[in-house]
Amino acid sequence: xxxxxxxxxxxxVKGGAANPAPPIGPALGSKGVNIMEFCKQFNARTQEKAGxxxxxxxxxxxxxxxxxxxxxxxxxxxxxxxxxxxxGSDQSNRKKVGTVTWDQVKAIAEDKMPDLNCFTIESAMSxxxxxxxxxxxxxxxxxxx
Amino acid sequence: MTNVDxxxxxxxxxxxxxxxxxxxxxxxxxxxxxxxxxxxxxxxPLDMFNQEILSEILVQLQIDPASIKENTIAPQNWxxxxxxxxxPVTIADSIYIRAPFHEAKADILYDLIxxxxxxxxxxxxxxxxxxxxxxxxxxxxxxxxxxxxxGTGILSVLAIKLGAASVYANDIDDWxxxxxEENLNLNNISGVTFKQGDISLVKGNAYDIVIxxxxxxxxxxxxxxxxxxxxPQGLLLMSGFYVQDVEAINEAAxxxxxxxxxxxxxxxxxxxxxxxxxxxx
Numbered sequence: 455x456x457x458x459x460x461x462x463x464x465x466x467v468k469g470g471a472a473n474p475a476p477p478i479g480p481a482l483g484s485k486g487v488n489i490m491e492f493c494k495q496f497n498a499r500t501q502e503k504a505g506x507x508x509x510x511x512x513x514x515x516x517x518x519x520x521x522x523x524x525x526x527x528x529x530x531x532x533x534x535x536x537x538x539x540x541x542g543s544d545q546s547n548r549k550k551v552g553t554v555t556w557d558q559v560k561a562i563a564e565d566k567m568p569d570l571n572c573f574t575i576e577s578a579m580s581x582x583x584x585x586x587x588x589x590x591x592x593x594x595x596x597x598x599x
Numbered sequence: 600m601t602n603v604d605x606x607x608x609x610x611x612x613x614x615x616x617x618x619x620x621x622x623x624x625x626x627x628x629x630x631x632x633x634x635x636x637x638x639x640x641x642x643x644p645l646d647m648f649n650q651e652i653l654s655e656i657l658v659q660l661q662i663d664p665a666s667i668k669e670n671t672i673a674p675q676n677w678x679x680x681x682x683x684x685x686x687p688v689t690i691a692d693s694i695y696i697r698a699p700f701h702e703a704k705a706d707i708l709y710d711l712i713x714x715x716x717x718x719x720x721x722x723x724x725x726x727x728x729x730x731x732x733x734x735x736x737x738x739x740x741x742x743x744x745x746x747x748x749x750g751t752g753i754l755s756v757l758a759i760k761l762g763a764a765s766v767y768a769n770d771i772d773d774w775x776x777x778x779x780e781e782n783l784n785l786n787n788i789s790g791v792t793f794k795q796g797d798i799s800l801v802k803g804n805a806y807d808i809v810i811x812x813x814x815x816x817x818x819x820x821x822x823x824x825x826x827x828x829x830x831p832q833g834l835l836l837m838s839g840f841y842v843q844d845v846e847a848i849n850e851a852a853x854x855x856x857x858x859x860x861x862x863x864x865x866x867x868x869x870x871x872x873x874x875x876x877x878x879x880x
Contacts (some may be wrong), residue, residue, distance in 0.1 A: 464634035466621050470816060473772075474717050476605045476642045477631040479677025488681040490719045494726070498840060498869075501815045507625045509634075518681065530622030589619055590659065 458516040461485055465512065466528070470504030472496040486518040499524060507531045525569050529582045530589060532562045537591050556595040559583050601717065602674045602773035604645040608653070611638040611666040623656050645671060676774075678717045685715075688722035691732045694757065696722035699785060709760050712785040713751050716778040718770075720750035725869035726812050726838040731757055733836055733863065733871050734810070739763045742807035745828060746791075747798060748817070748839075752779035754810050755791045763808075766791040769800055798824050805830045812838040819851050826855035831878045834860075838871040845870055 472493040537552035563578035572578040633640040687697040693708040739761035749768035857874035
């Protein structure tokens with residue numbers, strides 16, 4: 455018989471760095487889940503993506519057991535990385551302005567395809583490009599479609 | 600960081616903005632986010648919080664500053680609910696791990712009392728039970744042991760019960776410090792020295808047995824140091840990784856002159872590896 459689901463918890467945390475501090479502690483502890491068990495599993499499964507922000511959806515069952523799905527890093531986070539925007543120490547440089555190429559947009563769109571509600575790579579690319587613009591990033595190069 | 604105040608900020612905005620917010624904030628030291636459908640909760644250690652940076656990001660995403668709510672969260676044992684009701688664990692018919700509120704079990708060789716307090720190591724996880732099972736097959740009598748990343752101190756307690764002369768244990772975790780002491784007292788254990796910090800604490804000493812239940816990246820990055828502190832003929836027992844990680848870890852261990860003795864995995868693919876250091880030629 456399928457186990458009864460008591461809650462879904464949607465988090466974004468850094469790969470390889472889960473610990474019982476907020477948000478994981480309060481979000482899972484209040485559901486009676488063994489937080490340390492979650493952290494050990496999550497960290498072991500994300501060693502290759504250490505330091506990257508990863509969305510994770512945790513299903514908590516009525517017997518306090520759990521399982522979880524780790525998604526690909528958000529497009530916005532990948533775009534920031536692609537644009538190599540450095541964290542400026544000068545406050546006046548905080549405004550994020552940078553560029554990404556269409557090739558980078560395509561690579562991110564391909565990575566994100568399994569999680570995006572898109573049927574074609576073109577529509578995934580235009581979603582990623584839209585996200586880039588709203589972050590203040592210019593998309594450069596030849597538009598491939 | 601588990602023993603510092605955190606700033607929690609609830610931000611009410613469109614779902615489209617969630618991703619942008621988390622990307623921008625994660626570049627500014629924010630560690631984690633909870634997606635609550637109608638609002639997002641973002642978390643940062645209080646001493647890293649900067650109002651100006653947050654305001655700029657809100658302006659950039661056209662989020663009304665009046666729509667956010669801030670709280671300060673003090674450190675506390677978030678795992679208390681689970682810890683208050685966990686079930687005892689029996690390993691290989693000879694180790695029984697229980698909380699102080701459980702009755703002792705009759706006819707058990709090694710009775711361990713563990714009060715976890717938001718630290719890892721209660722025997723419930725495959726890696727802890729795999730390592731403990733492996734320890735039963737190792738001669739600990741009068742040996743010196745290093746328990747690397749000790750968590751609750753559960754493996755140190757078992758090592759002493761198996762006859763080890765002394766254990767040096769470390770952990771970077773803030774909560775481990777008090778918790779190890781508490782668990783040593785609960786089990787009337789002496790001979791264990793605990794220091795909070797990473798493996799760089801260990802200088803100049805070598806041990807008969809080094810135990811490390813951590814994770815792939817830490818094991819790989821500290822392999823030379825770990826191997827250097829194993830005595831000739833001594834043992835290195837590692838866990839905290841999956842069977843797919845064995846190749847990389849094995850290669851690193853062999854390159855340090857260790858010989859593989861044993862490998863064991865559970866059905867969830869958690870794995871332990873046991874190595875021996877050969878005498879210096």
